[in-house]
Amino acid sequence: MTLFHERGYDGVGVAELAKEIGINPPSLYAAFGSKLGLFERAVERYADKDGGFITDVLDRSRNPEEAIRELFLQAADSFAADRRCPGCLVMDGARNSTDPDASALTATLRGKTRGAIAAWLAGQGLHDAGPLADALMIALAGLSAAARDGMPKDNLHAAAEVMSEGIIGRLEPAA
Amino acid sequence: MTLFHERGYDGVGVAELAKEIGINPPSLYAAFGSKLGLFERAVERYADKDGGFITDVLDRSRNPEEAIRELFLQAADSFAADRRCPGCLVMDGARNSTDPDASALTATLRGKTRGAIAAWLAGQGLHDAGPLADALMIALAGLSAAARDGMPKDNLHAAAEVMSEGIIGRLEPAA
DNA sequence: TGAAATAATTAGTGATCGCTATATAATTCG
């Protein structure tokens, strides 16, 4: 998972993945079926653990302002937590990959996240929950890209606050 | 340039690049020195032509509100203009590349753009021009990522408007 | 302990990578 996160799906080979796990390539294929199978397991684990803060924030927040603020704060924290593998594996783990299956895998997870956010916003009685969810996902994608481009944690935090407070200021109830 | 834009630096081979130009690999090396040399030329051309709207907007705008609004609008237009090569070549052309030189090339151009935006904002007498420039760059990176992930032009526009108006609403003069 | 089943390792498959030495064709000049 760390290797995929660090260098992307195409950037790491099966030999190195097996070595990191402590097995040989044939054992990797016996256990996961293919490189893509291992990637699927890694991405799902990442979404469950590292990406769990998203559903947690939505569950715990009692109003959209608090939710969005906390979402951006925790995203900036998460994306800059480990200097060795910055950004989000779901956002950027298969970016520019030559394997369409790997891209489709992460795209599906992004779709689920966007759907959960949009549904929560709509449930809060907000106008334009769809475009709002798109804007949030785009901002998160930007944060992930910036983290991967090496932006320091403090700068990431400051920029995240600008964006979150900006979007919060534009919230309005459904017509 | 189109091939690099479409599939990223690592995603396209020299043989295909040469074929697209209409020459053979040895001629490509005679003309550009290396794959990286051709990428450099392509990225610089892209920054000059397709990315020219950024400096144009800054030059023409008479206040930050107008500038930011126009920046996001034109970015969304540009990133979704060609379905075959969506997003921004400078933002995502070398993302997850295994060649650090290619990544450094695009990183330098992003740094220049961020610098130009920050300087312009500061010249407009705005508070926190640095974090603001970071936020703008991050939003643009998010728009590029969303475009590359296949988001339709209209949705991209709507989300861009949410983000731009949000940031505009948070502008404040320097202390 | 000895045979059967399982696991791990080595080595190698064809394909593609960036890049280039060699060979062929086209052009320029005496």
Next chain:
DNA sequence: CGAATTATATAGCGATCACTAATTATTTCA
């Protein structure tokens, strides 16, 4: 027209890719 020069194209260099057949080592039970 023929020789020297330049530009083109073909083919192949070593390296790496995902993946696996064949071999060796280990363990499991009678």
